[in-house]
Amino acid sequence: MSFQKDFLWGGALAANQCEGAYLEDGKGLSIQDVMPKGVAGPVSEQPVPENLKLIGIDFYHRYEEDIRLMAEMGFKVFRMSIAWSRIFPKGDEEQPNEKGLEFYDRVFDTCRLYGIEPMVTLSHYETPLYLAKTYDGWRSRQMITFFDRYCRTVFERYQDKVKYWMTFNEINALWHFPLMGAGIWTPKEQLTEQDKYQAAHHEFVASALAVKRLHDMIPDAKMGCMVLGALSYPMTPKPDDMIAMMEADRKVMFFSDVQTRGYYPSYIKKYWEKNGICIQMESGDEELLKNTVDYVSFSYYMSKCTAADCSLYSKGAGNLTSGVKNPYLPESEWGWQIDPQGLRYTLNYFYDRYQKPLFIAENGLGANDQLVDDGQGGYTVRDDYRIEYLRNHLKEVEKALDDGVDVMGYAAWGCIDVVSASTAQMKKRYGFVYVDRNEDGSGSLTRYKKKSFYWYRDVISSNGASL
Numbered sequence: 001m002s003f004q005k006d007f008l009w010g011g012a013l014a015a016n017q018c019e020g021a022y023l024e025d026g027k028g029l030s031i032q033d034v035m036p037k038g039v040a041g042p043v044s045e046q047p048v049p050e051n052l053k054l055i056g057i058d059f060y061h062r063y064e065e066d067i068r069l070m071a072e073m074g075f076k077v078f079r080m081s082i083a084w085s086r087i088f089p090k091g092d093e094e095q096p097n098e099k100g101l102e103f104y105d106r107v108f109d110t111c112r113l114y115g116i117e118p119m120v121t122l123s124h125y126e127t128p129l130y131l132a133k134t135y136d137g138w139r140s141r142q143m144i145t146f147f148d149r150y151c152r153t154v155f156e157r158y159q160d161k162v163k164y165w166m167t168f169n170e171i172n173a174l175w176h177f178p179l180m181g182a183g184i185w186t187p188k189e190q191l192t193e194q195d196k197y198q199a200a201h202h203e204f205v206a207s208a209l210a211v212k213r214l215h216d217m218i219p220d221a222k223m224g225c226m227v228l229g230a231l232s233y234p235m236t237p238k239p240d241d242m243i244a245m246m247e248a249d250r251k252v253m254f255f256s257d258v259q260t261r262g263y264y265p266s267y268i269k270k271y272w273e274k275n276g277i278c279i280q281m282e283s284g285d286e287e288l289l290k291n292t293v294d295y296v297s298f299s300y301y302m303s304k305c306t307a308a309d310c311s312l313y314s315k316g317a318g319n320l321t322s323g324v325k326n327p328y329l330p331e332s333e334w335g336w337q338i339d340p341q342g343l344r345y346t347l348n349y350f351y352d353r354y355q356k357p358l359f360i361a362e363n364g365l366g367a368n369d370q371l372v373d374d375g376q377g378g379y380t381v382r383d384d385y386r387i388e389y390l391r392n393h394l395k396e397v398e399k400a401l402d403d404g405v406d407v408m409g410y411a412a413w414g415c416i417d418v419v420s421a422s423t424a425q426m427k428k429r430y431g432f433v434y435v436d437r438n439e440d441g442s443g444s445l446t447r448y449k450k451k452s453f454y455w456y457r458d459v460i461s462s463n464g465a466s467l
């Protein structure tokens with residue numbers, strides 16, 4: 001089976017990595033504005049010029065050009081996020097910032113002009129800084145109220161412009177990166193498991209409430225969850241490794257289990273009981289959780305191996321999850337292991353578990369691209385390595401379709417180069433379009449089409465036949 005006619009081909013960006021304009025038109029600070037080194041380094045007191053995200057790729061002023069480039073590739077969908085602190089600068093205000101709302105009006109109108117469907121993540125690693133510092137982010141139950149106000153505001157405003165939504169980007173990243181994932185200001189080392197499960201509960205309730213609001217306000221709109229999809233292989237056929245794998249996968253799946261099935265699975269309730277974890281719930285929470293998502297989306301960059309022997313564990317540079325290296329797989333310049341078949345496996349795994357439409361919200365290769373003369377008076381990047389990576393992954397998507405999996409679409413991550421989330425580097429590039437910005441912040445911000453730009457355009461126009 002090949003890609004269905006309405007397959008949503010496209011790409012993805014996140015506000016904090018592309019927009020820049022970090023204080024423009026009334027925007028408040030977000031946690032990213034004080035994370036100059038991504039998850040790899042400490043936060044800064046104030047925004048510092050070394051933080052490349054403050055300018056990003058200046059999408060805030062160049063969105064028309066960027067969306068036009070997406071249209072030229074034939075994008076059907078553009079997954080993006082709204083910067084919460086543009087709409088509610090501190091996060092707990094009663095009234096939104098009109099200028100912020102107007103910016104996304106312009107972005108969505110431009111998408112519509114080119115027939116591109118916007119798919120919007122409500123919270124992509126960019127909690128308003130004030131909420132992080134004042135309320136300790138999602139550790140506080142009050143966050144549900146603030147998030148609900150934000151959701152109602154944007155649903156109301158964009159009801160005729162946006163059909164596809166997602167609540168929290170990689171919601172399970174809370175486990176590894178509580179600040180980036182859940183706006184928790186308390187240092188990670190000081191958090192207990194109880195704290196993290198409690199924060200997750202608040203996010204689940206907020207997410208379920210967002211589903212309910214969306215369905216009430218815009219009946220034909222769809223809400224998805226979004227998890228970091230890094231499933232495991234057992235390191236060996238040893239039964240101990242198999243059990244370790246089952247437990248590791250539950251850490252990934254717990255989040256989408258709740259958001260997709262609408263209740264806490266028995267394995268987690270048992271875990272809480274055995275470990276003295278007691279989650280504070282209010283009456284009505286469990287009923288609310290029954291508002292499950294319409295589709296399941298995930299990012300996929302790598303698989304990992306799990307072993308019962310903990311001494312085997314290592315972590316790739318800036319890798320968002322930990323695991324044991326798979327001796328059969330090559331890796332990227334940043335040590336992320338490349339496993340196209342793992343994408344087919346992940347698609348089947350999710351579909352077997354949920355039987356809901358799946359959307360691949362992110363996938364791609366971060367590489368240190370070199371801009372070269374294109375021989376016609378311009379510049380380009382000959383990124384055959386990226387083409388190979390994407391082609392191999394998309395062929396596995398095609399096989400998953402043939403397995404019977406319902407895949408709605410595919411968004412290539414960082415379709416235009418952006419600042420990296422984990423390492424805050426500019427040189428870790430994923431795009432079909434090169435952005436002239438260097439590690440020291442210099443550069444004209446001019447956009448150049450890479451070789452992969454034309455390759456992806458052909459893939460889309462042939463609906464996958466040219467793969």
Ligand code: BG6
Pocket residue numbers: 014017125169170228299318320362366413419420421422423428
């Ligand atoms: C995902 C995030 O984890 O991976 C993105 O949702 C991020 O925001 C992407 O950019 C790639 O990671 P990185 O660290 O290479 O930018």
